[in-house]
Structure formats: structure tokens, C-alpha cells
Amino acid sequence: MAITTRDRYEQIKRFEGDLSQCMKCGFCTFFCPVYQEEFVESSVARGKNMMIRELLAGELDYTKEYADRLNKCTLCMACTTNCPARANIPNVIVAARADTVEARGIKFPYNIVYRWVLPRRTLFGNVVRFASWFQGIFLPKTEGTIRHLSMFLSALGKGRQIPEIAPKFLRQVVPVVNKPPAGVETRMKVGYFTGCMTDFVLPDLGEHIIDFLNRKGVEVVVPKEQGCCGAPVFLGAGDFDTGRKMADTNVKAFEDVDYIISDCATCTSSLKDYVKFLADTSERKEAYTKFGDKVKDISEFLVDVLKLPASAYQPASEVKGKKVTWHDPCHLVRHLGIKDQPRQIIKSIPGVEYVEMPNADRCCGMAGTFSIYYYDLSKKIADKKVEAIESTGADIVVSSCPGCEIQLLDGVIRNKMPVKVMHIMELLQ
Amino acid sequence: MxxxxxxxxxxxxxxxxxxxxxxxxxxxxxxxxxxxxxxxxxxxxxxxxxxxxxxxxxxxxxxxxxxxxxxxxxxxxxxxxxxxxxxxxxTAKMNKILDINKTNLTATIEPGVVLQDFNMALAKQGLFYPPDPVSFFGCTLGGNVAENSAGPYCVKYGVTKHYLLGLEVVLANGYVMKLGGVTVKNRTGYELIMLFTGSEGTLGVITKITVKLLPMPPARKTMIAVFDDMEVAGQAVSDIMASGVVPAKIEFVDNFVIRRVEEMTPMGLPVEANALLILETDGSPAAVEADAQQIVDILKKSGAKDVKVAKDANEAAMYWKARSAGFAAVFGAAHTVMAEDVAVPRDKLAEFIRRLGEISKKSGFFIQFLGHAGDGNLHPSIFTDIRDKEQFARAQETMAEIFRAAMELGGVLSGEHGIGLEKQRFLKEAMDPVAIDIMKKIKGVLDPNNILNPGKIWEEGA
CATH class of the missing domain: 3.30.43.10 (Uridine Diphospho-n-acetylenolpyruvylglucosamine Reductase, domain 2)
Incomplete structure (x- = not known):
């Protein structure tokens, strides 16, 4: 039996400032998507924070109930944004999840997924691929072109409706180096962090982004060594050890580029979060900081770095004359403060009518593993989003987070709405 | 167990x-x-x-x-x-708005309806329910009735009790009792609705509430006034109230809060100011214009260093956000924050502020305060640490002095928070002993087994 010298509250203690900042006013109840469905105090930042304080005080322990209450948070940050004291309780929750994992371990089958499958890109791909062979055989088809996901994710996702696995992954169809076409001058070199969803499910989107950037004079490198961003592992499950391995892999994969662009809000935010949660040594701190600073969301990159003129945003043929609304991914609008850039892009597209939806920045309820653990709750949160989309009368709801897009798609299909869900880059020619 | x-x-x-x-x-x-x-x-x-x-x-x-x-x-x-x-x-899950009647200007709600949700539903119909405790994003209407809550708007519009027309209350023995109705006038028997209003959950559980409403005022204007001297700011409030104009809100923020709020969310507040008054007038556009001018004139005459009228709704919202962030600034400032809730007559504000200064000097405790100056309800706070027994005891004694100073000026122990546990040790000094005895007897009639929120308001065995 190994004797551990690790502090039981090691990670929480790193965020004691946030932990003590809450003065229990209860404002967060109004903004918390989970509390607004459940109306119990353990759903909301104030309650979770108080449980964590009591854990530190020795009054509570790492029980199943404690772990469950901690997991029941989408990390949407609505509490923090609206907190009069700016208490960042999501920080505390992620840290508390990490300490819980150290104390309790991760249960089957999640342990296999987090520790073995997600960190190994090829294995992950093969598992997804293997499962995809069977999805059409064993699982019922749903309306349109949408099928139940592979058995693998389906087993975890309890029948969530998401797009089918692509026949060929992005990594298999594009080269590592993608130079601008002849006659277009190369302005800069960026690395493309493809994320699992774009890689496995939406390779067309990935190809389109590379092509778009090439045409604007950007050389795009797609390192084969890159892996999952780690969000489900270190943010969702609190497995910081595996998270560090994944972070190190990604940092190494993107060593010599000017910027690292991502089409997924969650990936973008998580890559930047390495330094906050995973930097356990000064070397890692330095490497993660440097890495995180280079990471840009695609819309932020087009608007703030490339500074493309409005004329650069021409409509793809299928969106001409359509009414479009925008859903703010939590990881963009609150975690990174990116709100205007995507709207600016959509509003620049000629022949597309932009309409703002009510509470556009309200969480859609996906939140990765949250929606696997709590699918019913996740659906209820999504239904409020679906209602907001419906009220706009939009033909297309746009976002820039494949996670949100799955959730929106699931919500739209469940509610039998004739609304298309698209990534912002799919709007562009 | x-x-x-x-x-x-x-x-x-x-x-x-x-x-x-x-x-x-x-x-x-x-x-x-x-x-x-x-x-x-x-x-x-x-x-x-x-x-x-x-x-x-x-x-x-x-x-x-x-x-x-x-x-x-x-x-x-x-x-x-x-x-x-x-x-x-x-009662958080009993949160349905049962009826909003635009003709009667009434609404019936369940107790768990959150005040802000209620306000949003009313605003859609151009209606207005004025009681506005600063906790409006979280607090429920049931809690508002049980605590007889109020906020900045009470200067002009009064407190929760002024809006109650009907209640459904479940008594300790489970009996469901209906009181009042939906009419503005009702002179049937004792005002039993008032008995449950502010009862702090000790007499019954409120399960349905009917309130009267107002039309949403069509115009409003926010002003801020900067002062070098807190007493002068206090006197300015008295001057305004004596001048015949009644602002909707007059809020007081001290230098500590200005600085803390500016640290938390920089918004360009005057960090050098020793006191800031934030005021609002509302009503018809013409009346608002005239009232605002009169208030600005008085503020300047009363010694304000700078007076500003918010040029648009965004600027106004910023000042009110600063005010509502004030309590976060205070409650997050120390391990234990003892927040007083005394209210003094409005013409004694300057005098009370002066006495707070003296008590601070004598006790060595920094006394922070912000509050609803327009109704004389300030919230002096002392920062302490309950784990430090000696210091905490001194803090408690200092609190007692603050309370006594307010009482000497004709004030009350609690303006809006209620007694609960926090203020019960002072109740005997703040209320006629016969009145306390009557309260206990009423409690005995309605809750003979003492099951409803026992241990609150008065000290046990006292």
C-alpha cells in the first residue's frame, strides 16, 4: 500500500480566493441553467461552494452524493458573470472535481474512456470507427439524415441524436501542410487544432476552413500528433493527470506556428485553460502560457487578427436569402469574452438576414460529459434554447462549437422544427 | 435525526x-x-x-x-x-404566477415566484410592482411578505405591506386560511394580513399572495451627487425631502464601497468621493424633467461637489449596478460582517452619520455604511472575525452602541431585514415589553406547539 502525501484538498486550495469570495447572496440562482430546472440549492454555485467549504471544514466527505452534486454543473459561467462579487465558482468546482478524482477514482466505463481512449487519438478514432460500422445496423434511424451515434457514444449518451460518424476522418483526407493556392501570397502560418468533432464527424467543415484560410493567404498546418483538447477529461471529470498528458501532447504538436486556430469554442477555451488548471511545474506553466496565448477562436482570428474586410464574407449558396440567428457558446462568450466577432461576420454576409435571439448567451445544456450524466436535465435546458430559436423565426441557427451544435440539433429534431444547425464557417463561401 | x-x-x-x-x-x-x-x-x-x-x-x-x-x-x-x-x-418550487389582471391592477402569485421573474412578467404588460429588495434576483415573493421586505423604491412607493390585498396562509395545524381578496378596499374585521406580513415564518406558511400593481412610470431619470463630507450628503437628503419633491429612490454609498466596486468592476466611479448619492425620479416625462432640475439645484445648494444627470439608460444602469454591487463589496470584505439595519427619521440623517463617526473613533472599528438614505435606513457594518472571540465581543458591543444611537434619534432597530436571530438580543430595548408579550401570546394562539420557525425574533426564556 503506497503512502500518499498528497493534500486531500490540493486543487481546491489553489482557488481559495474564489471559494471565499462568495457571500451567499443567491443572485446566481436566477442565472443558473441547472437551478432554473431543479430549484434545489445544491444545483447552484452558492450551494456547491458551501458544500466545498464544508468539505474543507471536515463536515463533508468525498461521497457519491458529493461527487454527483459537483458534476451537476455545465461550467457555463453565468453565475460568475452575474455575481456582484465576481466569485469564479466554476474554478472551484473544476478543482473540487480533481480532488474528488484523486480521492475516489473514476468509475467504469468512464475510466476507460478518459484514461485510455480519449488521450489516444488513433485508438479513439478506431473505437469511434468500429462503433460507426454498427450504428446503422443495430440502432434505429431517425428522421432526415441524422442517425443515432455509434454504439460507443450511444451507450454513454443514452440515445442522443447526433450526426453520424464520417466515413473518412479529417486527418485522413488532408495533408499536414496546406499552402495557399498559386497566386495568393502567404501572410502567416497557423496551426489548426481540429478537435474531435470536426475530425471524426464534420471533416467537410475542416476541409472548408482550411480552404477558406488558404484563399485568404494563410498557410494551415494540421499536425497529426495533436489529440483531444482534454475538456471532458480535466474539466468534466477532473482527471488532471491524464489532462496533463493530453496538454503536453498538444503543446508539442504545435511548436512552430504563429497562431493556433480552433473551430470549437470548448476546445479553444480548454486549450487556454491548461495553464490555470494543469500547470503543476514552472516548465509547464511557461509552456502552457505560451501555447494558450497563441490559441484563437476562428471568428476572433478572422476579425481581430486577419482583419478581413466585410467583402471577404460571401454567402455559401445554400444560405443565400436565409434568416440566421446566433447562439453564443458559453466557452466563447463568457470564458473568452468573444461576443461581437461572430455577429460582425454574420451581419457582413450579403443576402443573409441576421436576427438576434432572446438570451442568445444562455447555456444550451450540452456541456460535454454533463449531458451524458444528466441527459434528461440537459434536454430540459436545451428546450428553453429551442424556444428562443423558434421565437426568432430563423431558418438557420449558427454557432461555433460542435458540442453546442449537437445539442441544438438534438433539440431541433426532438421538437420537429424545420431549422438547420450550422457552424459559422459553413455560412461562408 | x-x-x-x-x-x-x-x-x-x-x-x-x-x-x-x-x-x-x-x-x-x-x-x-x-x-x-x-x-x-x-x-x-x-x-x-x-x-x-x-x-x-x-x-x-x-x-x-x-x-x-x-x-x-x-x-x-x-x-x-x-x-x-x-x-x-x-417554497422554491411553488413558483407559478397565477394571474396578472391589468384592469384590476392586481396579480396573484405563489410564494416561490422570484421577484425578478415577477417584475419581468409585469414589465411585458406595462405594469409595476415597486417593493425592490436588493436581493431581487434571488428572493421570492413569499419571503418578501414574511419579511415585509423593501428596497430603494420605498422612498416614494412604500414597502411590501402597502401592496398586499390577499393571502392564503397555512396554519401550524395544517388549516388553509384565506385572508383579504383582490379589492383595494377591504374593511372586514382585523387586518390579519398584516399579522402574517413580517411574521418571519413564525405564524404560518404563506402559499398564495395577491398584490396590487401600478402602471409602469413612462419616464425616469438617474442622478448622482458627489460629496466630500458624509454629513453634508446626509443633510442634502433631508433638504430634498423638505423641498416638496419626492424622488423614487435616494441611495447612499460611502468611499469604501465606491473603491471596492470600482476594484471589482471598473466603471469610472469617483474614487476620491467620501459619499455618493444616487437618486432617481420617475413619472411623466414633463414631471421627471422638472423634478430632476429641482433635485439638481438642491444638491448643488446643499454642498455637492459634483452633480451629474445620467444621459441615457445605460449610464443610469451603471450607477444602479454600482449600488447593488455595494452589498457584495461589504459582505465579501471580512470573515464576519456585522450589518446593522437601523432606520432613523430622515431629518436626523446628518446627526446619525456624525454619531457613527464618533462611535468608530471610540471603538477603533472602521464603520462602513451604505443604504437607503431616502428613507433613513442605513446599513452600518463592522468587519470582524467570529473566530476571534475578544474582537467579536467588542464588535457586538459597538453594534449595540450604533443601535442605541439610532434609538436616541427616534429610529428603529430594523428597517427592512427583520429580527430573525441577528437582532433578537436587542429586541427588549427596541420594543415595548407589553407589545413583546402580546406577540408571544399571538404566537401561542396560532402555533401552540411552537413548531413554526422556533427560536426567532425574541430570545428564548427571556
């Missing part, structure tokens, strides 16, 4: 999911907005109907189990702390 049999009976009444028993869940119903008080309940029940509330109380009454009613737990008096354990009866 409660017997398993009682737990299963509660589950039978309200449903399994509505009964919380894990230590983790109970922890989250052990506190309110104060920094001093906490106590674990034995069980939490979240009923969804009046009938369930009735059966829960009946069960508790028959078995002598304490019941602490709770809305959102945003109160700052210790009022919703289950100090005797037992059942926390949380």
Missing part, C-alpha cells in the same frame, strides 16, 4: 424527489445571507401545492417537529436558518 417513518411520510406527501435527506443536500439549506449563522436541518421538503404544505405542517404539528419556512434563503437576519433542526420547508 428524524425517524425513518416520518421521512417516508413526508415522501408520501410531497414525492420522493421533493424530500432531501443527504448530508450534502442538508448542508445547502443550513445558511442564509448572513455570515454569522448556520444550522443543519434534519430534512428538506420542497412542496409544490398548498395541499402538500398543509399535510406537511399537520404531520410536523402532531409530532412536534420544528418547521423553518424558506424561500430562496437570501435574507440577512438569520430568519431562514433552521436553528432547531427539523424540517426546512422550501
Amino acid at each position: 428524524l425517524e425513518t417513518k416520518l421521512i417516508s411520510q413526508l415522501q408520501k406527501i410531497a414525492g420522493k424527489e421533493a424530500v432531501l435527506t443527504s448530508k450534502e443536500d442538508l448542508t445547502t439549506y443550513s445558511y442564509d445571507g448572513t455570515t454569522t449563522w448556520a444550522h443543519m436541518p434534519d430534512v428538506v421538503v420542497l412542496p409544490t401545492t398548498t395541499e402538500q404544505v398543509s399535510q406537511i405542517l399537520k404531520l410536523a404539528n402532531e409530532n412536534g417537529i420544528p418547521v423553518t419556512p424558506r424561500g430562496a434563503g437570501t435574507n440577512v437576519s438569520g430568519g431562514s436558518i433552521p436553528i432547531k433542526g427539523g424540517i426546512v420547508l422550501c
